[in-house]
Amino acid sequence: MSEPLLPLFVKLSGRDVLLVGGGAMATVRARQLAEAGARITVVAPELRDEVAALAAVVHRRGFAPADLDGAWLAVAAATPDVNRAVAEAAEARRILVNAVDDPDHATVYTAGVVRRGGATVAVSTGGKAPALAGLLREALEAVLPDDLSAWMDAAEAARAEWKRARVPMATRRPLLLERLNALYAGGRGAAATPPLPGGFVSLVGAGPGDPGLLTRRAAERLGQADVVLYDALVDPAALALAPRAHCFHVGKRAGRPSVSQRAIERLLVRAARRGQRVVRLKCGDPFVLGRGGEEALALAEAGVPFEIVPGVTSAIAAPALAGIPVTHRGLAAGFAVVSGHAEGTYGPLLDAIAPAALTLVVLMGVGARAGIAARLRARGWDPATPAAVLLGASSVEAFTWTGTLAELATAPLPGDRAHLPGTLVVGAVAALAAVRERPRAAAGDR
């Protein structure tokens, strides 16, 4: 069962549907068909009263292929051999058929469904894992906004307005986001919903990756969590510590679409207001270049109780695991941590540091290392200053390069590890990486 499926939403109102079978499964399908307004004809020697009541026409006998004539859709919910016969006869007549026990011969599947506020979300595993479809449906139920009908109303009204005004389609999505944000800001300003007892958010640092470097408090909070919202680089083993929780990936990775910071903050607030224990699991330490401060402010503003669970920051741990102490008597009495994400931000910071005054640690800076090296040299740093590039610190794929500031731009890095988070170190202490013992390498290149 790996055929690609086309998801469709079908209007069945007033249309003839043949339901074969009248037992437990037929009852479930009869309810679903009736909800969609279908005109049900049921064929079964024996059938439950509820099925008979939902049907427009009842035939108390065995299935015959001619029962399919005039039907838009057939549902086989009888015994396996009968279901197979229904599927084959429907296929021959080019009628789509759903079979409750026979995904291989069915042509349409039912899905796990959430209906809220006029929107319908359906999940299918294409017959491979129905119970998983049910779990995914529950997970969606947990994260979809309670006030989806307000979103629908706003989106519907905006659409009509933009159609009239001939607003180009391509510009409508960001406009819609603005509308919805405004809607939410309005609701929040009114402060109508006090947080439910039990609703609580923990902003938790996950450390550099290895779950062994989580704090005990972090592990405890994960164990209690109902919902975990985690970043792109969080190790799956950390999520295994949250067996009760629905875990959602809200990570940002360069160049890929991601959940916006505002959306993450809204998710935190909403989940807490539903009384859930929420863990926001962030790489490293939540308050070191992790936007944890923004989330804390949003929670405070929404009146949601929260706590900070500090984590081991890669700014210190990545160098440490490579044998580099960020401070070392005689070499560096202090260190600075900057993000290499935006030159407009880190540029002035680098310019403000006197050459070799301290150890410079750059997070998220591997891609920008040539520019950073050039900037430091222009500022007067000695090209012979030791430097290091640390990829995937604490993970099994950890990679360390050491050299000099002059070589930093062209440091050969393994292409297959470009996806790993990286840390740069510039300063005399980087030379200590070369002289450390290598316990990890000795333990089978872990």
Ligand SMILES: C[C@@]1(CC(=O)O)C2=NC(=C\c3[nH]c(c(CCC(=O)O)c3CC(=O)O)Cc3[nH]c(c(CC(=O)O)c3CCC(=O)O)/C=C3\N/C(=C\2)[C@@H](CCC(=O)O)[C@]3(C)CC(=O)O)/[C@H]1CCC(=O)O
């Ligand atoms: C989504 C959902 C909607 C609905 O039923 O309307 C649905 N099954 C759900 C639950 C569920 N079903 C089963 C279990 C027991 C655990 C387990 O066995 O996994 C659970 C779990 C539970 O009840 O929690 C048993 C089972 N199901 C099928 C077979 C036959 C077979 O696979 O051969 C067997 C016996 C397997 C065996 O003997 O091993 C077949 C189908 N079930 C489908 C849909 C279709 C494929 C959808 C897809 O893959 O996405 C398809 C093809 C029927 C169709 O299209 O009509 C609903 C979740 C609703 C929700 O919670 O929201």
Ligand SMILES: NC(=O)c1ccc[n+]([C@@H]2O[C@H](COP(=O)([O-])OP(=O)(O)OC[C@H]3O[C@@H](n4cnc5c(N)ncnc54)[C@H](O)[C@@H]3O)[C@@H](O)[C@H]2O)c1
């Ligand atoms: N019950 C479940 O939870 C479940 C889950 C998944 C799959 N299934 C499968 O779905 C199928 C139906 O299960 P169920 O629990 O509804 O069974 P059921 O025994 O309750 O119902 C079977 C129905 O089929 C009818 N029937 C028998 N022969 C017929 C014929 N020739 N023409 C028309 N109808 C006929 C019977 O009158 C009865 O109404 C079975 O294959 C079962 O293994 C059941």
